[in-house]
Amino acid sequence: MSLNELYQNVILEHNRSPRNYRPMDDNDRKAEGHNPLCGDQLTVWVRLDHDIIQDASFQGSGCAISKASASLMTSAVKGRTRREAEELFGRFHRLVTGRLDPAEAETLGKLAVFSGVSEFPVRVKCASLSWYTLKAALDAPGHTVSTE
């Protein structure tokens, strides 16, 4: 596994210019996530219309993997229902832990750029932090999640 497969161009680009990197005043849901091991922390905001995620945004500090993951996640979940977002997280998590069927990987769209993470077990937490935080926001608003 080469470094280029971990740090794919899409990831590097989202790290440099993360999408949806802003607080959201009119949010319906918000949660904090942190990874005590590396000190990463982020906040995820969500605006819902009934069950549909109208908008998602984040801010925080973290490595390229965690930042790009949050950037691509907030883009990917917009317009999806809560259930769809959770299902997407399930597939994403299987991808980064190397348990996803290659055929299924194609259904992940841009999120598939994180496939290299499965070869770097310590980076799985980096890639998943924003997703756990989103899940916490959707499940129980105001909670803090930790990867430990």
Added chain:
Amino acid sequence: MTAASVPTLASATPVPLDVERLRADFPILGQRVRGKPLVYLDNAATSQKPRVVIDAVTRFYSSENANIHRGVHFLSERATLAYDAVREKVARFLNAGSASEIVFTRGTTESINLVAQSFGRAMLRPGDEVLITGMEHHSNIVPWQMLCEQTGARLRAVPITATGELDLEAFDRLLGERTRLVALVHLSNALGTINPVRELVTRAHARGVPVLVDGAQSAPHLGVDVRSLDCDFFACSGHKMFGPTGVGVLYGREALLERMPPWQGGGDMIASVTLERSTWAPVPAKFEAGTPMIAEVIGLGAAVDYLTAVGLTAIAAWEHELLAAATERVREIDGLRLVGTARAKASVLSFVMEGVHPHDIGTVLDDEGIAIRAGHHCAQPVMQHFGVPATARASFAAYNTLEEIDVLVRGLRRVRQVFG
């Protein structure tokens, strides 16, 4: 701050280290990782082990293993002698007054917890104060927070300056009427700062306040003399000084250890037990309840012999050269900023790079076979002080080479390439 209060490395000209010969003593260093020769620069986390230490542990389990202080048989007698001989060795290594001032623990963390729970709980009253510093490892913060919670005492911390030195004027202000103990780090694991421990001990003692020194990093790098430091407690870990994990040392002034109540109760720490009451064994046995980490202590003995044979003066001088070279060379890297630029430093180079998270630095370097640490180094208050979530840290040991610093610098250039 006067010049005299800044500790510097020993100026005597030591016999230079034969680094290549030294490296040959460490079997792990010969390997390749990720297809590249291993460059191990994570020594502040744990050091590698020389063959003599590995062999001592293996030999103990292969032919010497028995429990100590309780057997009447040959093996037990021999294991007891070997275990207690290490106590003598460690006492000489730290220049303690006697072997009974050396308590074996699981590590620096346990040594500090022992002092907090035994000395601290017996001594502290509500409103009393424990004085630490802003550059402590969590292991020299959390035990005191727990103690303060239990006793109603208050924890205060000496702030650090922009270069990562202690604010000595603040130290004097914070050392007050209610201060009952000062606990401070000798050599900072996050910044590499060497604190003027001897000077601070003098100031604390002038007010009758005992001092605990966290020596986890200093013991393998500086050459420690507890009587010259004049500290009351000194804590260190075997695994950071070429020894096994799971063993550490608490040096305590004998008079203090004798006055302190035991911390953990059990076998080996008693003089007599009835169902109503027990009496305690003399120090240091009073603080070593249960079967200790015998093989690890034997391994620590081999590590102390090894360090002594190489010589701490020579080690400190070589590491000083490595650190100076690395400090100079990393200036070549665009956007790299050192975190911790104290005048007196040893063995630790902590840094951040603009636009690149330390964790990503760590991953790119790892791909080059270079092991560094990325994170908060169990010193989150230090990170908060410098306004960074984490740093990358290269930390050196005697077996590191100038060529490895070249590899590090090349690796950092690649980090710059990958992240632009």
